Amino acid sequence: MSSSWEEFEELIKQEMRKIYSEAAIEHGMNPRNLGDMEDADGFAKVTGSCGDTMEIWLKVRDGTIAKATFLTDGCGTSIASGSMVTEMAKGKSLTKAHKISQDDVLNALGGLPEESQHCALLAANTLKAAIKDYLTVQKEPWKKAYRKHIDH
Numbered sequence: 163m164s165s166s167w168e169e170f171e172e173l174i175k176q177e178m179r180k181i182y183s184e185a186a187i188e189h190g191m192n193p194r195n196l197g198d199m200e201d202a203d204g205f206a207k208v209t210g211s212c213g214d215t216m217e218i219w220l221k222v223r224d225g226t227i228a229k230a231t232f233l234t235d236g237c238g239t240s241i242a243s244g245s246m247v248t249e250m251a252k253g254k255s256l257t258k259a260h261k262i263s264q265d266d267v268l269n270a271l272g273g274l275p276e277e278s279q280h281c282a283l284l285a286a287n288t289l290k291a292a293i294k295d296y297l298t299v300q301k302e303p304w305k306k307a308y309r310k311h312i313d314h
Contacts, residue, residue: 175187181275182239182275184272185246185271186239186242186271186272186273186274187242189241189243189249189271190239190241190242191238193241193244194248194249195229195230195232195248195249195252196233196241196244197231197233198217198233199219199229203220203221203222203299204219204222204292204294204295205217205219205220206291206292206294208284208287210280210281210287212236212280212284214236214240214281214284215235216233216234216236216240217233218230218247218288218291220292220293220296222256222296225255225256226253226254226255226256227253227255227256227259228252228253229252230247230248231248232245232247232285234284236281236284239278240281242271243267243284243285244288246267246282246285247288256297259289259293260289262286264279264283265282266286267282267285267286
């Protein structure tokens with residue numbers, strides 16, 4: 163039974179490889195940094211043009227992104243894009259992470275089909291919004307306490 167399942171799984175992967183790179187498949191099937199984060203320093207929730215929503219949480223230490231996590235209600239390419247953008251952001255200064263673009267995410271994933279490229283844009287935009295949230299809270303700390311009340 164398990165060998166026929168493994169054969170079926172390999173057939174699916176062979177079909178996916180015709181459309182997606184190994185990096186996109188790997189991040190879509192085994193996403194990194196998946197989940198929410200308690201007591202995040204920055205947070206954003208963005209809905210893309212296709213209707214998918216992505217959330218990104220950031221933990222920042224000394225101006226560097228120490229940890230980044232995400233959730234999405236989107237498809238496999240949204241998952242892959244969220245996984246990749248959070249991996250790309252970790253260890254970068256806020257300035258460098260803010261410069262991560264749709265093209266950067268697409269290149270890191272080895273490209274995506276044209277109809278899925280908006281997922282990389284959603285991931286990059288959500289990261290930028292989470293960084294903006296962090297910077298806003300640094301200037302006006304009361305907003306973090308206020309956000310806790312409206313999110314729950």
